[in-house]
Amino acid sequence: MTIHLPQGPYEPRTTPLDLAPGTGPLASRTVFSAAHVVADPYADISPDSPAAVDWDATLAFRRHLWSHGLGVAEAMDTAQRGMGLDWAGAAELIRRSAAEAKAVGGRIACGVGTDQLTGPATLAGVRSAYEEQLALVEESGAQAILMASRALAAAAQGPEDYLETYAHLLRQASEPVVLHWLGPMFDPALDGYWGSSDLDTATDTFLKVIAEHPDKVDGIKISLLDAEREIDVRRRLPSGVRCYTGDDFNYPELIAGDDRGFSHALLGIFDPLGPLAAHAVRVLDTGDTQGFRDLLDPTVELSRHLFQAPTRFYKTGVVFLAWLAGHQDHFTMVGGLQSARSLPHLAKAYELADRLGLFPDPELAESRMRALLAVNGGNGGTR
DSSP states (O other): OOEEETTEEEOOOSSOOOOOOOSSOOOSSOEEEEOOOOBOTTOOOOTTSOOOBOHHHHHHHHHHHHHTTOEEEESSGGGTBTTTBOHHHHHHHHHHHHHHHHHHTOOEEEEEOOTTOOSSOOHHHHHHHHHHHHHHHHHHTOEEEEOOOHHHHHHOOSHHHHHHHHHHHHHHOSSOEEEEEEOTTTOGGGTTGGGOSSHHHHHHHHHHHHHHOGGGEEEEEEESSOHHHHHHHHHTSOTTOEEEEOOTTTHHHHHHOBTTBOOEEEESTTTTTHHHHHHHHHHHHTTOHHHHHHHHGGGHHHHHHHTOSSGGGHHHHHHHHHHHTTSSSOOOOGGGGGGSSOHHHHHHHHHHHHHHTOOSSHHHHHHHHHHHHHHTTSOTTOO
16 A cells, blocks of 8 residues: 655555574674664653653664674764763663673673763863773673764864873773774764864774773774775774774675775664674675675665765664564654754655665554654545
8 A cells, every 4th residue: 555755655565574583693894783762652741851761662773783793883873872862871872782782692792981970071071981990891891982072172272182081091001992983973062072173183093992901891882974084094904993884874895895894883773773783794705796786785865865964963864764574663762852853854755765674564663653643743644
């Protein structure tokens, strides 16, 4: 039956892709999905209250990702760090997810930041906040991801402050960490990170941190939506330091790589694409690069749509697709962020995801899309 979306009539699929979980871990690439959190829609909270999380649904989604062989990148920006989830909520998320990972044998890495800070930022305060979060992540048994810090961006006077801060933290880390460079398209407060708004200068500082502490850096995650820059940085890394792409616009080509190397992955788009992404990497594991590209290239249109400017609101589309896919019973987000994208934007996301066969139950997805149209003043798409 045709559904009438804001962009026009659409005939939904009737069958999904067959993406049953594979067996064994992914082999040729290390792949993390940055996972979203599920809000508790029945919590009686005010706009000033801490986030209310549905822990059962949140952990169930992580088990879904692990079942397909993906790692979980926990408490990252996809989980609404700094956009609805405060440090207390993130700390609880880290503890619970790390325990769940241990129980099911899943791989997990967790974000370490400075979001517990309030008031004017100082370098000493930044170091202390990072140390507190690093200790919690390491105590949980998870790998640490040193996230870019708004407070450090505000307090640092130049590249030397970044070099000294990260050197201090890497000395503190008991195991190799992932360094995360998140661009201002994801968080405007991070403009000028690494001490310069000139990306060439910033890149040199970033690489200097790694070169001085290669034994403490497992890898880097670059989220600049600039494939050429990522390839350049990847080729300049010390031996043994991995590049995890965070480029939600160009991930198929970056993961596939070339004769001079490839990127692993730590991506927000692999939240809705999890089963398909895992299947594609298993194809890549066989040496079939073209088969991998044939599976993932068609998903780029959906990813670019979800991550269109203002990019930081991509989380709304991610949670929307999780609701349509049946991973949660509602389209409510912590901080009320479900209102951050328009109905036409969400309708287009539905169409693109349905064309890809991402919904395990296309009929459920269609009925929920119709309900959303109706509750927003339409006729449920039945005209």
